[in-house]
Amino acid sequence: MNLQRLVSESIRGRQFRSGLIVAFIALLAGLILASTLVLRGMESGLRTGMERLGADFISVPYHGFEPIVAKGALLTGELAIGYWMRAENLEKVAELDGVERVSPQIYLQPVTGAPFCSAEELYVVAFDPKTDFTIQPWLKQRLDRPLGLWEVIGGDSITVPPGTGITLDSHQLELVGKLLPTGMWLDSAIFFSLETLGAMMAEPGTSSIIPPDMPAEAISAIAVKVKDGYSIDYVATDSLTAAPATWPIRSTQLMRLLSEQRAGLLKTLFMSLGIVWLLAVALTALIFTMMVNERRREIGMLRAVGASSNFIFRLFLTESSLLAVGGATIGIIVGATAVYAMKSWLTSTLGVEFLMPTLLGILALMVITLVAALIVSLPALLYPAIRASHMDPAEAMREV
Amino acid sequence: MIELQKVTKIYKPRRQREVTGLDDVSLKISPGEFLVVTGRSGCGKTTMLNLIAGLARPSSGKVLVDGTDVWSLNDEQLSALRKEKTGFMFQVPSLIPVLNVVENVMVPTMFTAPEKRLDAYEWAKKALADVGLSHKTEAFPRHLSAGEEKRVVIARAIVDNPPYLLADEPTANLDELTEKEVMALLESIHKGGTTIILVTHHPSLIGYGTRHLTMSDGKLTE
Numbered sequence: 001m002n003l004q005r006l007v008s009e010s011i012r013g014r015q016f017r018s019g020l021i022v023a024f025i026a027l028l029a030g031l032i033l034a035s036t037l038v039l040r041g042m043e044s045g046l047r048t049g050m051e052r053l054g055a056d057f058i059s060v061p062y063h064g065f066e067p068i069v070a071k072g073a074l075l076t077g078e079l080a081i082g083y084w085m086r087a088e089n090l091e092k093v094a095e096l097d098g099v100e101r102v103s104p105q106i107y108l109q110p111v112t113g114a115p116f117c118s119a120e121e122l123y124v125v126a127f128d129p130k131t132d133f134t135i136q137p138w139l140k141q142r143l144d145r146p147l148g149l150w151e152v153i154g155g156d157s158i159t160v161p162p163g164t165g166i167t168l169d170s171h172q173l174e175l176v177g178k179l180l181p182t183g184m185w186l187d188s189a190i191f192f193s194l195e196t197l198g199a200m201m202a203e204p205g206t207s208s209i210i211p212p213d214m215p216a217e218a219i220s221a222i223a224v225k226v227k228d229g230y231s232i233d234y235v236a237t238d239s240l241t242a243a244p245a246t247w248p249i250r251s252t253q254l255m256r257l258l259s260e261q262r263a264g265l266l267k268t269l270f271m272s273l274g275i276v277w278l279l280a281v282a283l284t285a286l287i288f289t290m291m292v293n294e295r296r297r298e299i300g301m302l303r304a305v306g307a308s309s310n311f312i313f314r315l316f317l318t319e320s321s322l323l324a325v326g327g328a329t330i331g332i333i334v335g336a337t338a339v340y341a342m343k344s345w346l347t348s349t350l351g352v353e354f355l356m357p358t359l360l361g362i363l364a365l366m367v368i369t370l371v372a373a374l375i376v377s378l379p380a381l382l383y384p385a386i387r388a389s390h391m392d393p394a395e396a397m398r399e400v
Numbered sequence: 401m402i403e404l405q406k407v408t409k410i411y412k413p414r415r416q417r418e419v420t421g422l423d424d425v426s427l428k429i430s431p432g433e434f435l436v437v438t439g440r441s442g443c444g445k446t447t448m449l450n451l452i453a454g455l456a457r458p459s460s461g462k463v464l465v466d467g468t469d470v471w472s473l474n475d476e477q478l479s480a481l482r483k484e485k486t487g488f489m490f491q492v493p494s495l496i497p498v499l500n501v502v503e504n505v506m507v508p509t510m511f512t513a514p515e516k517r518l519d520a521y522e523w524a525k526k527a528l529a530d531v532g533l534s535h536k537t538e539a540f541p542r543h544l545s546a547g548e549e550k551r552v553v554i555a556r557a558i559v560d561n562p563p564y565l566l567a568d569e570p571t572a573n574l575d576e577l578t579e580k581e582v583m584a585l586l587e588s589i590h591k592g593g594t595t596i597i598l599v600t601h602h603p604s605l606i607g608y609g610t611r612h613l614t615m616s617d618g619k620l621t622e
Contacts, residue, residue, distance in 0.1 A: 001503060001506040001507060001509060001510050001520060002510055002517075003510070005503075006496075006499075006507075006510070009498050009499055009503070010496075010498055012498070013497065013498020013499070014498060297492060297493075297494055298494075298496055300455075300490075300494070301490065301494040301496075301507075302507070303455065303479070303482075304453060304455055304482060304486075304488040304490070305482070305483065305487075305488065305507055305508040305511065305556070306479050306480065306482050306483025306484075306508055306510075306511035307479060307510075307511060308475050308476050308479035309475050309479075310475070310476070311479075311511070392455075392456070393450075393455040393456075394447075394450040394455040394456035397455075397490055397492060397494070398446075
């Protein structure tokens with residue numbers, strides 16, 4: 001008979017209680033790991049999305065800049081619809097020293113209640129597939145040929161599969177590809193080529209998606225990629241001179257706008273996580289304190305037969321630590337597995353591409369969470385053990 | 401020898417009046433004695449045993465066990481003294497429910513030096529044989545009768561032959577026959593050389609002792 005044996009018999013002999021404690025700690029640890037994985041996955045998804053966006057800055061019509069920024073809308077839902085710049089700006093910006101690539105985008109009138117889109121408002125965007133480097137990289141499956149006439153790419157909110165014909169206003173189009181979820185306005189948009197836009201405009205009659213006040217040779221925005229080694233700020237400033245009446249918005253600004261939009265959600269999630277941690281520590285302390293109280297008589301008896309307060313401290317700390325480590329390990333494994341299994345569901349629910357860390361990353365996160373959980377839980381484990389070790393043996397036997 | 405020198409124990413329960421558990425008690429218990437202390441419930445008998453065992457600290461006065469002032473020792477030394485010198489029979493059930501009988505009896509041997517612990521199982525079996533429970537070694541406390549449980553507690557108290565056995569109401573809640581069996585066991589242990597201090601509210605046990613004292617309101621009288 002020794003301390004380890006006493007601990008193992010106590011855990012085995014009180015199976016229901018031990019099981020409940022392990023299950024409770026597993027639930028908390030699993031919840032904490034799952035929340036951490038989801039938050040990290042969302043963050044990685046957004047970061048990757050921004051990297052995939054490709055543009056170092058986007059030039060928008062100057063008069064359209066303020067309302068767009070004020071609404072934080074450039075990436076999040078509302079485009080610079082109804083604001084125009086001359087198409088010749090595209091060449092002027094392209095010719096600037098340090099500019100690697102430029103690509104134009106034209107934002108047409110949104111469609112409300114499109115039957116093939118789960119979002120209320122469907123954005124309609126014309127772009128140049130040959131120069132584009134911001135939309136097509138999001139394609140779930142790369143097209144094996146250039147985007148043809150009357151062919152469209154849809155965002156994640158488009159409910160019909162590729163190969164389906166769709167009617168937009170009076171125009172017959174064919175969906176040939178879908179984008180990954182981005183968490184941005186791209187999700188609820190369809191994209192077709194400038195060539196298709198030209199064909200639409202050439203058709204007789206009026207089209208509700210083509211703004212009546214749209215000037216000829218006009219575009220809505222220019223996505224700009226700067227060459228390596230050049231200052232984005234300098235090139236963006238140069239664009240002001242080269243293309244008057246435009247305003248460059250840097251990717252960092254885009255990221256900030258995006259971050260601000262997500263900040264509320266993330267703040268809430270992190271706060272919830274913090275509350276879960278605090279509750280976990282408090283409840284764990286409560287459970288182990290109850291365990292000590294329940295065994296006052298045992299503590300008194302052990303002290304009477306020769307156990308020092310140090311032995312009692314080690315006895316309860318060992319038992320509670322084993323239960324905590326066991327519970328946390330099970331919870332972390334189950335939590336990671338559950339998040340992995342629900343990856344697709346999370347992606348569709350959160351509306352953001354959800355990137356799981358690599359297997360090594362997950363293992364590291366599991367170890368970090370376990371260590372962090374134990375460090376944070378240490379007061380919850382120490383308090384009852386200290387309480388047990390300081391218990392007056394005569395009082396312990398008396399108060400039962 | 402166990403000696404109490406002008407020992408007083410005052411309890412100070414939270415938000416309640418002070419209670420004097422033991423009031424200026426002086427007492428010498430010589431080796432080989434079987435001291436029976438009787439008195440009504442709440443008169444301070446258990447307090448006196450707790451003080452002798454070093455489980456409670458006196459408010460004033462000294463408790464000496466074989467010449468050592470119990471409360472001059474630190475926690476480790478005091479625990480070692482308890483283990484070496486005293487076996488304790490609590491009034492309330494004190495077996496660990498998740499351990500079987502032989503494991504319960506082995507509990508005090510956990511605090512013996514590791515090299516001496518090798519024979520702990522044999523000691524426990526012998527102690528159980530001494531109390532007539534050889535056939536119950538693997539049973540769990542929930543499967544024992546009240547009398548058997550008392551006998552396991554006695555076995556645990558004597559497993560490593562302490563010179564002093566402190567028994568707090570050892571026959572409480574036992575029927576007459578079982579009471580006699582338990583007392584016969586204690587008599588036999590006493591005959592083996594163990595000093596016994598037994599406290600009880602039951603006057604019928606006075607005859608088992610070599611000396612009798614009465615306690616009332618925390619004071620001892622012959």
